[in-house]
Amino acid sequence: MGVFFSDKGATYKPVKDVNLGPNSNELYLPANVRAPRAAGFLVKIFVWFLESKFLGPLLMHFLKRDNLIHKLITDAEIKEPPIFVPSHLVGNLNEEEVMAVDSHSSVPSRVQNAVDCLPSPAKSLSNGIMPSSVHHWTVMDYWRAYSSGAITPIMEMQVAENFIAAVIESSKTPLQMSFFINFSPKDILQQAEDSTLRYEKGESISVLDGVPIAVKDEIDCLPYPTTGGTKWLHRLRPCKTDACCVTRLRSCGAILVGKTNMHELGAGTSGINPHYGTPRNPYDRRRITGGSSSGSAAVVAAGLCPIALGVDGGGSVRMPAALCGVVGLKPTFGRIPHEGVLPLNWTVGMVGILAGTIEDAFIAYAAISGEAAPSYHKTAHESSKVFYPLLKSANISGVRLAKYGKWFNDCNEEIKIICSRALDRLLENYCLKVVEVTIPEIEAMRLAHYLTIGTECITSFSTHLKNLDYAELGWDVRAALSVYGAFSGEEYIKAQKIRNRQMQFHNRIFAEADVIVSPMTGVTAYPILDDSHQTGELDYVNGAALVQYSIAGNFLGLPAISVPVGYDKLGLPIGLQLIGRPWCEATLIHIAYALQALYVEEYRRPEVHYDLMKKRTAKGS
Template sequence: MGFLDVMPKIYKPVAEVNLSAHSDEPYIHANVKAPRMAGFFVKVFAWVLELRIVGAFVVEILKRNNLVHKFVSFAEISEPPLYTPTHVSEDNYEEQQVYNMKPGSPSTERVQEAVDCLPKDAEFAVNSDSNSDFRRWTIMDYSRAYSSRQITPHLVAMRFLAAVKESSEPHINMSFFINYNPEDILRQAKESTLRYENGTPISVLDGVLVAVKDEIDCMPYPTTGGTKWYHKFRISIEDAHIVKQLRSCGAILVGKTNMHEIGAGTSGINPHYGAVRNPYDITKISGGSSSGSAAVVSAGLCPIALGVDGGGSVRIPASLCGVVGLKPTFGRVSHAGILPLNWTVGMAGVLAGTVEDALIAYAAISGDLQLRQPTPSLAPATNLPLLASTNPIANIKLAKYEKWFNDSADEVRTSCEHALDMLHNHYGWETVEVTLPEIEEMRLAHYVTIASECNASLAPHFAKINFADVGWDVRVAHQVYRSFHSREYLNAQKIRNRQMYFHKEIFKHADVIVTPTTGVTAYPLQRDTFKTGELDYINGAALVRFMIAGNFLGLPAITVMVGCDKGGMPISIQFIGRPWSEATLLHLAYGLQAICSKSFKRPMIYYDLLKEETASQ
């Protein structure tokens, strides 16, 4: 192989891999060999990579040094490729304490069905006891306040606009939004207020503020994907299907949230629209790529927001910003009206302040599919968790791969271990030790896949644009993305097939797989990143370490906060479920929220729109 000098891995057949807790299968830590770069250095690196011959040589060295060649490019794999993570109905698995949502029902009925699944006291927000000064208002709180005439959607919208203006001031500079239209927001709010005055609200979502990641079509805004140019080639003409569902429930769509440019990173640093700051500490990253959506929920501006998750892009910022992040099963939610950046790994998801709100939003957007692939017939009817049940679901088994679970910062590991202990003590749920092999191989195969698909989607546009309009970190990513060839892509899909087998075997013995959400908490924003973006593959690998199965295998996953590190930054745990088991994940997250939420702290930047409190600092 000449200068590559690599010994490719020969994968043994999947049936010969030992998945027991005492397996001798090796665990490989992320082997990231790339220095952090920003400012002048990332510019130089981009210029080098864009040199036709030299750049290609450097990229291949990077791929060799970071084990892409060994585990993917030249690997020998006997299994056939699996190109899309489609799932048939899991007929042999019955979820506990669920309500079977009526097929084909309108979004308003689905939302009411979700409300009927909530406890009667669901109108009271998390951390509402008198000993806590932090109250995160829920959808039910807003609906109750509107119905009782304590406040109007119009007044809440006015407070929202004042808060966004304040958050954009130089001393805070949160960079929540790429685009919002005060006139449109107030128009929606006045219409909602009139409905409440007439006693005819559409649903509990009527008048509730919802933000949308700028990867999802939402009128009257262009969809930029965090770029300065994408909307010039792809004109938005109507709402994405999931946005239509929320709008039909009376929700007020408040604008397009900031994101990492074309979703090509995990920090949320966008050189065009600003670095989204973490509401818990404005000197720290928010995570990405659905950075703005997580941050606006964390800061109290919206109880729910929409994101898109292609490599943890909903769950990473949800974890770092201390909110709930739900990524549904591949095929559960319509992809119509979402930028086609990575069509076999990306999926719209929900960011919410509470599990109850995640449930309501999920019910609103998960019906009436308009999909190209997979076909709607593959998706079973949607179950909703009966959170109002007096008895928690029982006999739950949580699969834990200890070597993987422990591959995280000490405070993250300790906090998540404590959460598992509390789940056992409160509910009797058992942790089952397993082995999930080839984790690093799966991460690299996912990277080859998402990079190849993103390149295929963007290549026609990149041939026409001025590269001065592209962030420097994205220019570097583009050179790597375009380097992958057909054998690498095919081998990545073979690894997808192997991992699908491994995970299905694990689910024969456990209900969910449990991990920390991210390997580290939010790290500091550095000044040299603001104009160029940042290349920090070491921290990036730590953030995506536990994300990949949800995207690469199309599995549902949810993240919920369990505590904070000694610096006050949120720590979250993740449950990865069987296909179509969103109800079970919501059950587990709700149970964990109930025993952890009273210890949650108020973010540094938090707007109480029902009480008109300004941000605290």
């Protein structure tokens, strides 16, 4: 085994001596979470103990010990040096069926390059009023409708007005969906009017012209403040300009429709926000959307936008995408410029994309990816070429999918069955190969990631927090910040040693396979309980189950995508995850597109859904 345990802690063998084959004797350690769920009065008591000068350190000692942080990290013997930033050499990507695109070319031209990679529509729109998928209007649907003159972005009772009416309706009783923290009907209508004039003159900028796109409230987007889901951060950090990714979308003519709700400071997985309301899952509004890009996933699922931006620090795009039945794409670390994004975490967070279809995620990726300087995410290893998948070709034969069986099956029974069936369907319909592998030390990686993201978060806001009235923070976030502040510098360094080991493990796996496949979450969307509305909740057991498949994408800077592949017995969505080699988004998108083709006719309409192309906004049930 690669890890030996003693009373003092774990001793890790050198990476080169660890067997990653299917017959490895490596111990698979499931998430070891020992903490009861707490909300309402109970979470207040817990926070009081954590913030106590005398009792807090004692309580943290027991929490670290019982959750194996001491054994796997604090007291561990790790020979490898730390790696602090998960940057990757470009190397020879060996991707097939791709188009090479200059990342320095104009954003609209890159978007057109992506469109050129798409297959021709199987059937044209009927007067622009027939969606090309079961329940999602796509970017190309909007573009064809606008270009045909069947509908415009500004006309009475059409897209812009329908969007505004839908957001207002969804925020009221009985729905109370809490999709947005901020949106401006005046600004939306002005953007729509500008887009209409461009179409009337025959001067549309790109296929994104007039398409509604929402932005997580962790990303700067004028005229809105950037709150990070808080009631105070925008006062200390005013939003003065658009983030780079938002600027690129504007340059394509997209209509930026507002700032979506999120878990406060991204410090949770449920999406529950006591300040702005809890975003509700369109498939069952009594259940969570997942976090922290909760509102972004929900607005796409509900039909309000074909695309929304999120930020993925620990599965925060892919996980809510899976729970809400949409696509979630997190690119390689450094692929999308980070300027204008709240510095909640520097080395694990990435702007990501939520979309109704793979095609729309691809178009958005083409718009916002590419170099920007100066940037702390930019590395000398980045290539000026980006490769786009030729989705016109269905040829993905020969792709090797790595599967770690013990990890793959460590989820609830329905997810295991649905995801196994999805993998089997891929193998039956395409000439793919499954490579059985072992991914060692997954639980150590989860804890090291948690320690890293927590330390970076509290360090980012340490100056502000010293002078902040803690009454302005949600109770669950106060608990999270207390835990984050209890990690030491030595523990942070050891976490980065774990990062080094995992990067080496994954490099060895990617020498044998192109993609790692797994479920996206260990559980489906769980209920929102009444006691969580005012205080938020602490549910570390469900939280660990939600993120257990997400960590490699963030901690190791790998690209990953979640694709809807079915539903549990309650009709709640389930996603399958594909994790790729660094810079190989094209391969991921190509496989995800093939997977989507197998399931698109089985996708179900959520109980809360709006059709912005209709003359009247559809009401959610």
